[in-house]
Amino acid sequence: MKLLYLVLDGAPDGLIEKSSLRIARKPSIDEIAKKSVCGLMYTVGRGYAPESDSAVISILGYDPEKYYTGRGPIEAIGSGVELKDFFLALRANFATVDPESMKIIDRRAGRDLSSEEARELASSLDGMEIDGFRITVRASVGHRAVVVIESDVPLSDEISNTDPAYDKVGHISVAKKDFSPYIAECRPLSDREDAKISAKIVNIFTKKAVEILDKHEVNLRRKKEGKLPANALLMRDAGNRVPKFEQINRRFGRSFGAIAEMPVEMGICKLMGMREKKVPPPTGDLERDLPSRLSATKELLNEVDVSYVHLKGPDVYGHDGDLMGKVRSIELIDSIFVRGIAEELDNVAILITSDHATPWTLKAHSDDPVPVALRIPGENGDGIECFCERECLRGSLGTIDHGWTLLPMIMKRI
Numbered sequence: 001m002k003l004l005y006l007v008l009d010g011a012p013d014g015l016i017e018k019s020s021l022r023i024a025r026k027p028s029i030d031e032i033a034k035k036s037v038c039g040l041m042y043t044v045g046r047g048y049a050p051e052s053d054s055a056v057i058s059i060l061g062y063d064p065e066k067y068y069t070g071r072g073p074i075e076a077i078g079s080g081v082e083l084k085d086f087f088l089a090l091r092a093n094f095a096t097v098d099p100e101s102m103k104i105i106d107r108r109a110g111r112d113l114s115s116e117e118a119r120e121l122a123s124s125l126d127g128m129e130i131d132g133f134r135i136t137v138r139a140s141v142g143h144r145a146v147v148v149i150e151s152d153v154p155l156s157d158e159i160s161n162t163d164p165a166y167d168k169v170g171h172i173s174v175a176k177k178d179f180s181p182y183i184a185e186c187r188p189l190s191d192r193e194d195a196k197i198s199a200k201i202v203n204i205f206t207k208k209a210v211e212i213l214d215k216h217e218v219n220l221r222r223k224k225e226g227k228l229p230a231n232a233l234l235m236r237d238a239g240n241r242v243p244k245f246e247q248i249n250r251r252f253g254r255s256f257g258a259i260a261e262m263p264v265e266m267g268i269c270k271l272m273g274m275r276e277k278k279v280p281p282p283t284g285d286l287e288r289d290l291p292s293r294l295s296a297t298k299e300l301l302n303e304v305d306v307s308y309v310h311l312k313g314p315d316v317y318g319h320d321g322d323l324m325g326k327v328r329s330i331e332l333i334d335s336i337f338v339r340g341i342a343e344e345l346d347n348v349a350i351l352i353t354s355d356h357a358t359p360w361t362l363k364a365h366s367d368d369p370v371p372v373a374l375r376i377p378g379e380n381g382d383g384i385e386c387f388c389e390r391e392c393l394r395g396s397l398g399t400i401d402h403g404w405t406l407l408p409m410i411m412k413r414i
């Protein structure tokens with residue numbers, strides 16, 4: 001039996017009264033959930049407020065503690081950057097800072113940076129040399145970018161983030177509830193010489209980037225237009241190795257395909273050997289974007305056994321603390337995407353879940369468990385009323401402590 005694996009990025013808000021999933025009018029999703037077995041899932045593990053990368057690796061069946069090597073290399077691959085033998089890759093955000101004090105005014109430069117503006121800004125930094133190391137800077141979607149330090153010798157990834165919103169716990173980065181609003185000094189996390197070198201390059205690059213970006217014509221124009229300048233790069237999740245996954249098709253004996261909107265998810269799916277079904281980059285307007293996701297999914301369902309579809313929408317509103325925006329994004333996913341695909345799913349199992357919670361009350365990822373609904377045609381469901389945290393809490397799947405156990409269990413059932 002085929003499977004549609006639908007991930008609503010950041011949709012959950014936790015077991016709170018005003019949960020977007022509870023408030024949103026989503027008849028198509030709720031209809032599926034009613035016929036599903038349901039539960040709650042800690043996508044990485046209890047106590048982790050994961051980023052999308054470790055969470056997606058986990059819900060695709062791979063323990064991130066064993067496989068995860070940092071977001072940087074994954075974002076680089078998802079952004080089409082060629083990684084040579086020795087490198088250090090970091091996820092970056094174009095952000096707005098006070099260039100004197102390095103105080104962060106907005107971690108995402110107002111979230112209105114166009115991909116064209118980001119590309120122009122990235123190209124002003126791309127190819128910079130620092131102490132003989134060449135720096136590649138590649139813009140991806142909106143405020144997101146990747147920085148790759150190329151080297152002839154191995155570079156250590158044991159360095160801290162300059163983005164204060166995320167902390168490294170081992171290799172895995174977790175969102176912080178509170179943080180000091182300044183660009184953090186990159187620190188070596190070991191006393192090895194190569195960690196000190198990596199940290200030094202990152203700090204020099206960070207300062208040079210602010211000098212160059214603050215004077216860049218794109219930012220002079222943005223300031224004139226009353227927009228925030230994207231005059232800094234916040235960096236996080238350094239990695240010097242590409243994760244090696246057993247190819248997912250071989251692992252589960254089924255063909256997998258992926259539709260995703262962000263380089264990080266596309267990078268993971270590419271590394272697992274999934275067929276990539278490209279869609280236009282998100283415009284920030286779900287009504288405009290969802291039809292192309294829907295048509296691509298209909299095609300993918302005919303091409304592979306398991307279609308992994310990762311929709312970004314709700315996460316953005318969670319980060320911005322916008323409850324009604326988040327509710328609206330879920331309602332649009334329901335009315336355009338899920339209602340549109342429902343007629344194709346008569347003999348297809350569907351799994352609906354999320355990679356992590358991004359509570360609008362927190363404006364960040366949280367360690368709350370995410371709801372799971374698995375509908376297998378011909379099998380009875382739990383009859384829950386609505387796809388949300390509280391209803392799924394009482395589902396027959398119970399609480400799944402580690403997301404990477406879910407897919408292996410499902411693949412045995414369908």
Ligand SMILES: O=C(O)[C@H](O)COP(=O)(O)O
Nearest residue numbers: 052093108144262315319
């Ligand atoms: O949108 C993304 O890339 C991440 O999910 C959140 O990252 P940000 O907090 O840096 O925007």
